[in-house]
Amino acid sequence: MTSPIRDSAPTPGPTADPTPPPGCPAHSGQAPAGPGLESLHGPEFAADPAATYARLREHGRIAPVELAPGVPVSLVTSYQTALDILRAPETFSKDARHWQALADGTIPMDNPVVPMMMYRPNALCSDGEEHHRLRSAISDTLDRLDIHALRRYVERSADFLIDLFGPRGEADLLKEYSARLPLLVFNQLFGCPPELSDKLVRALSALFDVTEDSEQANALLAETLFQLIALKREDPGPDMTSWLIAHPAELTDEELIHQIVVLVGAGTQPQQNLICNGLLLLLSDERFRGDLAGGTMLIGDALNEVLWKDPPLANFCVHYPRHDATVDGHRLAKGDPVVISLAAANNDPYLLSNRRGNRAHLAWSAGPHTCPAKDPAQLIASVAVEKLLDRLPDLELAVPAEELEWRPGPFHRALAALPVRFPRTAAKSDEALAEMAAAATAAISGAVGRTPTVSGADAPGDGPDETVADTASATTEPEPRPESGAEHEARRRWWKSLAQWWRRG
Ligand code: HEM
Numbered sequence: 079m080t081s082p083i084r085d086s087a088p089t090p091g092p093t094a095d096p097t098p099p100p101g102c103p104a105h106s107g108q109a110p111a112g113p114g115l116e117s118l119h120g121p122e123f124a125a126d127p128a129a130t131y132a133r134l135r136e137h138g139r140i141a142p143v144e145l146a147p148g149v150p151v152s153l154v155t156s157y158q159t160a161l162d163i164l165r166a167p168e169t170f171s172k173d174a175r176h177w178q179a180l181a182d183g184t185i186p187m188d189n190p191v192v193p194m195m196m197y198r199p200n201a202l203c204s205d206g207e208e209h210h211r212l213r214s215a216i217s218d219t220l221d222r223l224d225i226h227a228l229r230r231y232v233e234r235s236a237d238f239l240i241d242l243f244g245p246r247g248e249a250d251l252l253k254e255y256s257a258r259l260p261l262l263v264f265n266q267l268f269g270c271p272p273e274l275s276d277k278l279v280r281a282l283s284a285l286f287d288v289t290e291d292s293e294q295a296n297a298l299l300a301e302t303l304f305q306l307i308a309l310k311r312e313d314p315g316p317d318m319t320s321w322l323i324a325h326p327a328e329l330t331d332e333e334l335i336h337q338i339v340v341l342v343g344a345g346t347q348p349q350q351n352l353i354c355n356g357l358l359l360l361l362s363d364e365r366f367r368g369d370l371a372g373g374t375m376l377i378g379d380a381l382n383e384v385l386w387k388d389p390p391l392a393n394f395c396v397h398y399p400r401h402d403a404t405v406d407g408h409r410l411a412k413g414d415p416v417v418i419s420l421a422a423a424n425n426d427p428y429l430l431s432n433r434r435g436n437r438a439h440l441a442w443s444a445g446p447h448t449c450p451a452k453d454p455a456q457l458i459a460s461v462a463v464e465k466l467l468d469r470l471p472d473l474e475l476a477v478p479a480e481e482l483e484w485r486p487g488p489f490h491r492a493l494a495a496l497p498v499r500f501p502r503t504a505a506k507s508d509e510a511l512a513e514m515a516a517a518a519t520a521a522i523s524g525a526v527g528r529t530p531t532v533s534g535a536d537a538p539g540d541g542p543d544e545t546v547a548d549t550a551s552a553t554t555e556p557e558p559r560p561e562s563g564a565e566h567e568a569r570r571r572w573w574k575s576l577a578q579w580w581r582r583g
Pocket of ligand 1: 201202203213216340341342344345346348349352389390391394395396440441442443446447448449450451452454455456
């Protein structure tokens with residue numbers, strides 16, 4: 079099949095084509111930002127994104143949109159075109175240093191979308207060899223997770239959270255469950271000892287809640303991660319931090335921090351939104367009513383439907399053309415961002431009559447940057463939902479689904495809150511909760527890792543051939559040893575302080 083992507087002839091020199099002013103929209107081939115351009119950042123878009131995608135399809139497979147005030151980008155709404163771009167790294171770079179309008183100052187660094195899009199030395203923002211090196215460290219590390227231990231850990235953490243809000247008979251499942259569960263899971267996966275756990279969980283929740291000073295939270299996160307890395311270099315354990323350190327890619331401390339931050343960033347917000355959007359579907363859709371305790375199949379179906387219809391990352395996978403290119407008749411200028419609408423592509427009307435298999439959605443992206451964590455992410459979401467419905471079978475929405483508010487923002491599909499009610503559960507003291515959580519998680523903590531297997535290409539289609547971390551199994555990682563009394567006490571104290579903090583709100 080001939081590629082729909084055509085590279086334009088090299089840009090002629092200044093005499094043939096007078097250089098336009100920096101960031102000139104006419105030169106970029108994008109419509110100027112302003113009233114005429116569809117916005118992806120207002121409350122209107124958040125309330126009904128499907129209506130915006132439908133209007134955008136009138137422009138063809140790629141449409142000009144405004145991502146944030148003053149940030150015009152090209153949005154890909156076609157499934158096939160999205161795949162073509164995601165699988166063409168030779169034409170489209172992930173490195174935001176190609177972003178012309180940011181480089182020349184047309185878009186200021188304080189624009190709200192810049193932190194999500196700017197270059198950082200991590201797998202997400204790198205190409206070619208460098209990407210391969212960083213990604214192999216991440217995916218070989220993820221590949222060592224013991225899925226059974228992960229499941230048990232998610233269950234225990236879920237129990238802890240449900241016990242916290244259960245006696246009230248009401249909760250905001252976004253804040254009190256879906257947002258907190260991934261934090262507990264990461265804390266465990268990274269092998270954070272109790273003395274650092276408190277800082278890590280507080281820094282992450284402050285960053286993502288946006289309730290506290292994000293600069294302060296960022297600084298606390300960096301400081302905590304540096305301490306964690308130093309500790310694991312000294313005393314490695316069966317955890318992701320130690321495996322990243324031991325990986326043959328030999329990441330520096332700075333590289334380690336950047337990869338851990340991307341793991342946490344990529345894994346926390348989308349994870350909470352998958353859990354929440356799945357719960358909303360299960361609680362509000364007639365098809366699932368009456369059978370909420372109906373088991374894994376039902377939950378799997380609901381999550382799969384969310385990944386098709388309301389993917390947690392709705393518009394993302396930003397790419398920068400390395401040179402002027404024409405895709406399906408649309409001109410894309412060198413260095414102008416191209417954003418993939420995973421949500422619009424998944425709901426491309428063309429697919430309705432040409433469905434490609436039930437799991438061929440793009441919620442995890444495709445090509446070399448496909449999410450390397452889709453299996454654990456899916457597991458975490460389904461166990462979280464399963465556990466909640468099992469513990470609270472009479473759970474119901476506290477307000478009609480149509481009245482729920484969606485958070486504005488171009489990238490995510492995220493509820494602002496998910497208020498529910500249910501029959502109260504028996505109250506447990508912080509002391510009792512902490513003791514149960516400490517005992518249960520100590521038993522699991524030595525077992526999150528397993529001997530690595532050969533990691534194959536993990537992307538649907540054409541992910542890079544992952545190299546085998548065959549030396550990783552030979553690391554001098556000690557066998558997990560039973561916890562001492564003092565360690566158990568420290569772990570118990572940590573859970574107790576978390577219970578007290580989260581009960582306060
Ligand atoms: C429901 C949850 C999740 C969803 C919907 C999701 C989705 C995605 C998508 C769409 C990408 C591609 C981004 C891009 O190309 O710009 C991606 C990349 C990535 N995700 Fe996930 N993700 C989820 C959970 C996780 C978790 C739990 C982790 C970590 C444990 C994770 C780690 C990563 C990493 C490291 C990348 C970058 C890979 C690369 O650039 O090669 N994700 N994810």
